[in-house]
Amino acid sequence: MATEPEADAEADAEAGAEAEPETEPGAESQPEPGSTATGRELTMSRAMVEAVAAEMRADEEVFVMGEDVADYGGIFDSTEGLLEEFGHDRIMDVPISETGFIGAGVGAAQAGMRPIVELMFADFFGVAMDQIYNGMAKNTYMSGGAVSVPMVLTTAVGGTYNDAAQHSQTLYGTFAHLPGMKVVVPSTAYDAKGLMHTAVRDDDPVVYMFHKRLMGLGWMPAPPGPKTAVPEEEYTVPFGEADVKREGGDATVVTLGLHVHRALAAAEDLAEEGIDAEVIDLRTLVPLDEETVLESVGKTGRLVVVDEDYRSFGVTGELIALAAESNLDALDAVERVAMPDVPVPYARPLEEEVNPDSEAVAAAVRSVVE
Known part of the structure; x- marks a missing residue:
């Protein structure tokens, strides 16, 4: 799987996609309400990583696991740079077995840890749906409140870069339809950081869905809007507030x-x-x-x-x-x-x-x- 984005980048380059980034009128980057950042703008991927790093420094029980999240830094830069600070004990690459590593994340959360588990593409949820819906989402209820599952399941969604039917779906509604999980979808760097802080600190399972096109990747240019002013200090964006x-x-x-x-x-x-x-x-x-x-x-x-x-x-x-x-x-x-x-x-x-x-x-x- 580690070679997929490289192949996509080559395909986009051949098609001329990298030469002309998406630009849409009216979507200029603006500082978000409450931002105290001055002249400091981040892409969504950097904002996410900044929040994860802060949470890991504050709590040793927070760790990251997923396919290509360590040495590669996440194929959408969702974990870029974390390995250098925290090492392989807390930024863990896993085998290509969504069933296995998402199940391990659920168990770790129930044991008192706060895992951030990356499902590389939302399209891959099918092979791990028992762990997600019948484990992560239900175990607090099924145990009568005896266990909590403070777990963040991050996953990439969306198309617009020609990766076909099994890597381009969005599937917001699928996860939102299933009770027991909170579902968040940032559209800007400011929200990406604040929502990540909120998600990691939540005692319930959170599905954190980030759109590939908004991450600010060199091989998949974003529209101007997602890159926003982001405060250096920690802050949260409350769930349930549009x-x-x-x-x-x-x-x-x-x-x-x-x-x-x-x-x-x-x-x-x-x-x-x-x-x-x-x-x-x-x-x-x-x-x-x-x-x-x-x-x-x-x-x-x-x-x-x-x-x-x-x-x-x-x-x-x-x-x-x-x-x-x-x-x-x-x-x-x-x-x-x-x-x-x-x-x-x-x-x-x-x-x-x-x-x-x-x-x-x-x-x-x-x-x-x-």
């Missing part, structure tokens, strides 16, 4: 991950047409900040939900149902923008066709406003 990235009165756009930046780009384009869209970054799916979503929909009366997960039985439908059940009379129009229910294509033009871009978001907003 972030209103852009205020507006004509329509509510609710999204997460990569599509926060695509929604912001769409909102800037729409503003030139006189349409004022409010953009909400959920940040966490479990717990879900229902209040912020419903307050916004109550103001605008129009809801667009944008998701890189599959359209059916997922986050888009859940949020629309939430709005309808809470106050149907306030809801004038709804649209959802999501991946169609097909395997993610390998071919670049086909993947671009199925993965919603900023224009698809803008079109959905125009539809509900009209």
Whole structure:
């Protein structure tokens, strides 16, 4: 597996992907609320590593395990530099056996440690689902509270870099649907650090899903928005508190991950047409900040939900149902923008066709406003 990103980088270079990074209007990097950083910006990967390192220094029970997380530094730079400080005893490469090492993480957590376990791609969850859903998520309940499982399962999600159907899925809804696990999805470096601190300190299992395109990798350029000002000091971002990235009165756009930046780009384009869209970054799916979503929909009366997960039985439908059940009379129009229910294509033009871009978001907003 360690050679996959290198092969991807070569393929992208041949296709010219590295020459022109994704740039979307309206997604410029801005300091986050509460940030005290001055002239210090980090990529999402560096922000995650900074939080993990701080937690490991503070608590010897925190350790990291996963495929290629030690010598390689994580194929998405999610653990880059940790080995040099903490050594192989606490930054552990594991065999290619998700069933084995995720199960070991669950046991370590129940024994009082605080493991951070990386599932390299969310697509690989199938072989370890018993350990995740019937162990990690349920053991506190099944033991009557006798054990806790303070474990963070990190995993890469999303496409847009042509790695085909088994390495490009998002699957937010799959994990959020299964009770017992908290699910967080950062879209900026500021949130990536704060949410990681919160996740490691939580006594319940947390699934921390990071989008590959937002990590700031040289071989997979990110849009400008994820790289933000990040304080050097430790801070937490609370679970269950969405972030209103852009205020507006004509329509509510609710999204997460990569599509926060695509929604912001769409909102800037729409503003030139006189349409004022409010953009909400959920940040966490479990717990879900229902209040912020419903307050916004109550103001605008129009809801667009944008998701890189599959359209059916997922986050888009859940949020629309939430709005309808809470106050149907306030809801004038709804649209959802999501991946169609097909395997993610390998071919670049086909993947671009199925993965919603900023224009698809803008079109959905125009539809509900009209």
